[in-house]
Amino acid sequence: MTQQIKVQVCYATPDYEFLRDLQVPAGTTLEQAVRLSGLLLEVPQINLASAAVGVYAKKKTLDTVLREHDRVEVYRPLLADPKETRRRRAGVKPAKT
Numbered sequence: 001m002t003q004q005i006k007v008q009v010c011y012a013t014p015d016y017e018f019l020r021d022l023q024v025p026a027g028t029t030l031e032q033a034v035r036l037s038g039l040l041l042e043v044p045q046i047n048l049a050s051a052a053v054g055v056y057a058k059k060k061t062l063d064t065v066l067r068e069h070d071r072v073e074v075y076r077p078l079l080a081d082p083k084e085t086r087r088r089r090a091g092v093k094p095a096k097t
Helices: 030-037 082-090
Strands: 004-013 016-025 052-055 058-060 071-075
Touching: 004 030, 016 030, 030 052, 030 071
Parallel strands: 004 071
Antiparallel strands: 004 016, 052 058, 052 071
């Protein structure tokens, strides 16, 4: 019998939250866990090949092997550059070259 591990897959938008606990075989990759969770069926606009993914807020690759109690996260693309947003708030204009 194959050893099972517990993992969690999550994804969120301002108006939608996906959080699913799974038991998967040891050796399961991050990509396999996302596919097994059903997230891609519920949110078909996610392109897993180009989406940023991670475990506990640390970016990882799709072939990362998961460990017991890992939280897999699928990230949305940024709408604004955080550095530019901070500059605008501070009133600092970028230097011309």
